[in-house]
Amino acid sequence: MEFMSPPPVRWLDPDREAPPAAAPGQHEPERTPEQAPVTQNGSAPATSFVSAPRRRVQASHFALDRMQIEDVSISYTENTAVRGANVKGKAAVRSVSLPVRQGEVLALIGPSGCGKTTLLRSLNRLTEMTRGASLEGRITLDGVDITTIEPTLLRRRVTMVFQQPNPFPMSVFDNIAYVLREMGSRRPRKRALEGPVLDALERAGLLEEVRADLDHPALRLSGGQQQRLCIARALAVQPEVLLLDEPCSALDPQSTQVIEDLIVRLREEVAVVIVTHNLQQAYRIADNVGFMYLGELVEYGTVGSVFGSPRQQRTRDYVSGAFG
Amino acid sequence: MSGEAVTTQTVIARHTRPVEASSTWRRTDRLGLAICWLLGLLFCAIAASIVIFMMVQGIRYLSPSLLVTRPTAGFSQSQTGGFLDPLIGTVVVALLGVAIALPIGVTIAVWLTEYGRPFALARAAESTIEMLAGIPDIVLALFGLLIFSSPILGFLSRTSGHVVFGRSFFAAGAMLSLVALPLIVGSTREGLQAIPAHIREASLAVGKTRFATIRRVLLPTARPSVITGTMLGLGRIIGDTAIIVVLLGATLTLNQAGGTPVISLLKGTGSTLTSFIYENAPTGEANQPNKAYAAAFVLLLVVLALNLCVDVVGRRGRVVSWSS
Numbered sequence A: 001m002e003f004m005s006p007p008p009v010r011w012l013d014p015d016r017e018a019p020p021a022a023a024p025g026q027h028e029p030e031r032t033p034e035q036a037p038v039t040q041n042g043s044a045p046a047t048s049f050v051s052a053p054r055r056r057v058q059a060s061h062f063a064l065d066r067m068q069i070e071d072v073s074i075s076y077t078e079n080t081a082v083r084g085a086n087v088k089g090k091a092a093v094r095s096v097s098l099p100v101r102q103g104e105v106l107a108l109i110g111p112s113g114c115g116k117t118t119l120l121r122s123l124n125r126l127t128e129m130t131r132g133a134s135l136e137g138r139i140t141l142d143g144v145d146i147t148t149i150e151p152t153l154l155r156r157r158v159t160m161v162f163q164q165p166n167p168f169p170m171s172v173f174d175n176i177a178y179v180l181r182e183m184g185s186r187r188p189r190k191r192a193l194e195g196p197v198l199d200a201l202e203r204a205g206l207l208e209e210v211r212a213d214l215d216h217p218a219l220r221l222s223g224g225q226q227q228r229l230c231i232a233r234a235l236a237v238q239p240e241v242l243l244l245d246e247p248c249s250a251l252d253p254q255s256t257q258v259i260e261d262l263i264v265r266l267r268e269e270v271a272v273v274i275v276t277h278n279l280q281q282a283y284r285i286a287d288n289v290g291f292m293y294l295g296e297l298v299e300y301g302t303v304g305s306v307f308g309s310p311r312q313q314r315t316r317d318y319v320s321g322a323f324g
Numbered sequence B: 001m002s003g004e005a006v007t008t009q010t011v012i013a014r015h016t017r018p019v020e021a022s023s024t025w026r027r028t029d030r031l032g033l034a035i036c037w038l039l040g041l042l043f044c045a046i047a048a049s050i051v052i053f054m055m056v057q058g059i060r061y062l063s064p065s066l067l068v069t070r071p072t073a074g075f076s077q078s079q080t081g082g083f084l085d086p087l088i089g090t091v092v093v094a095l096l097g098v099a100i101a102l103p104i105g106v107t108i109a110v111w112l113t114e115y116g117r118p119f120a121l122a123r124a125a126e127s128t129i130e131m132l133a134g135i136p137d138i139v140l141a142l143f144g145l146l147i148f149s150s151p152i153l154g155f156l157s158r159t160s161g162h163v164v165f166g167r168s169f170f171a172a173g174a175m176l177s178l179v180a181l182p183l184i185v186g187s188t189r190e191g192l193q194a195i196p197a198h199i200r201e202a203s204l205a206v207g208k209t210r211f212a213t214i215r216r217v218l219l220p221t222a223r224p225s226v227i228t229g230t231m232l233g234l235g236r237i238i239g240d241t242a243i244i245v246v247l248l249g250a251t252l253t254l255n256q257a258g259g260t261p262v263i264s265l266l267k268g269t270g271s272t273l274t275s276f277i278y279e280n281a282p283t284g285e286a287n288q289p290n291k292a293y294a295a296a297f298v299l300l301l302v303v304l305a306l307n308l309c310v311d312v313v314g315r316r317g318r319v320v321s322w323s324s
């Protein structure tokens, strides 16, 4: 398949770029000559791209295939009033194939209702919790079909953060300790959990802010802090894949930036998949972008190719709204 | 200067609470409004007069010694002692009823909201509980007598030879738990349903089991509702008369069955404040109205205190909320 060898397109011609949208003083990655624009078919990048904000992220050093989505279709069956008569519901995701790589951030973009959330939730079998959802195709994690992995084990390896910041109504500390505690064993001492909890907070970049009030209710934190707590919670179990469903949609630009930096920092440790409506955000932090439309994966490629020289007309129409 | 302040305040008041002047209304609307006021005031007056009447009577006849002296049979008010035993009886019955109803009620509520499978059984359970709430307690009492008089349940009450007495704290507590059950189930369900779905998924998405989610996240979040339901149920148990009169034996004093201390008490018979009032009301067998008024006052205070608790818990419980 063509996405297995992503086109070398990554950076645009610096001359064509608008001045950085990011605040001055923000460390910008150095541009190297080999990252100069290379466009497919020798055609010029879309003109709408001219005013695009500068990418903050440098290409990652390595990429490791962790998950494969192979020809996955997901449909929701409506349970009709007539008992037993299940009408075949509409397909929310139609034969999508994608790799999920560690070391690179994968962004899923597309208009509302195109199946991004549905696809994301299928990666840790959360779709199974929805009545009437059925999945066809195969998803593998390190070559193992995820349907053969016990769901709670799988969800410890593939964790998810939601659109709404949703810390549990307990203390900051307990929010993370809860995730770490095994149900079978007796509650481990607080002392024993302190290391991992602080470590998770540190990785989510929240430790400095909450170190003094680990015992405060998590719901008293600000929205951005709550969302980072949710990320810390998802990181606490040392997952291999981190799924983020519009993690910044409820946040202000400042918190958004903190979380974006965090995601980029994390990409070497975990494979990150992020769903976002914010095309600039996708452009800023993603390495690979999948554009979905009406359940189909219309285009997949590196961020440069999808935003710079989309092959499909639908992609071009969609991303042209990004920087216009 | 003060005049200025007043005008400012009035202006603010007018701005913050724009009240439509009812003088502009049509006559029928004004009539409706007047009737609403009238009925509302009437209702308040009735409630207030009950409380005030009971208070006046109660304070007149209630003395601390009544609370700590045991009742004895006698013909004059001075001979019949206090109502220590009924007071203890009320506490025992309330504790027993709640001890049975709370775990069962919470379990049913959790099953209905979190699992609800198989569908038909869940619907059946739901309507059973609704029906249970509608059964008159005297019917429950007769039914309970039938059940607890059966030889199989003989170990729960006093027996003489092959005859099972069928009346005991156990019997009364068990049937009273059915009175409290619908309230606990209803309130707990409401509390659980109010928790957004993404909270459940957030817990599942980091690899926690459903059970852990319910135990550590959902039930603690719904705790105010559980407490409210329990308080309401407690109020119903404490105020119930029919089941007590029929199933507790309505002996004036605690009449232990003998054997192991606590079991002996629970297998024995006794009275509660309600049955004490019933017996001592002017229409009752004992006919000691002063005692009845004093006991009724105590009962009223207990129930009012419970309602106050419900209010306080309800208000505190609303603190838990997620930004949506």
Ligand SMILES: Nc1ncnc2c1ncn2[C@@H]1O[C@H](COP(=O)(O)OP(=O)(O)OP(=O)(O)O)[C@@H](O)[C@H]1O
Pocket: A076, A092, A110, A111, A112, A113, A114, A115, A116, A117, A118, A119, A130, A277
């Ligand atoms: N629980 C469900 N039951 C039935 N249909 C559903 C359910 N969840 C989603 N769908 C349908 O699946 C389709 C895709 O929904 P999905 O939530 O994946 O979209 P999305 O791309 O995440 O949209 P958005 O960007 O608005 O979040 C929609 O048409 C939606 O109506």
Ligand SMILES: [Mg+2]
Pocket: A116, A117, A118, A245
């Ligand atoms: Mg979505």
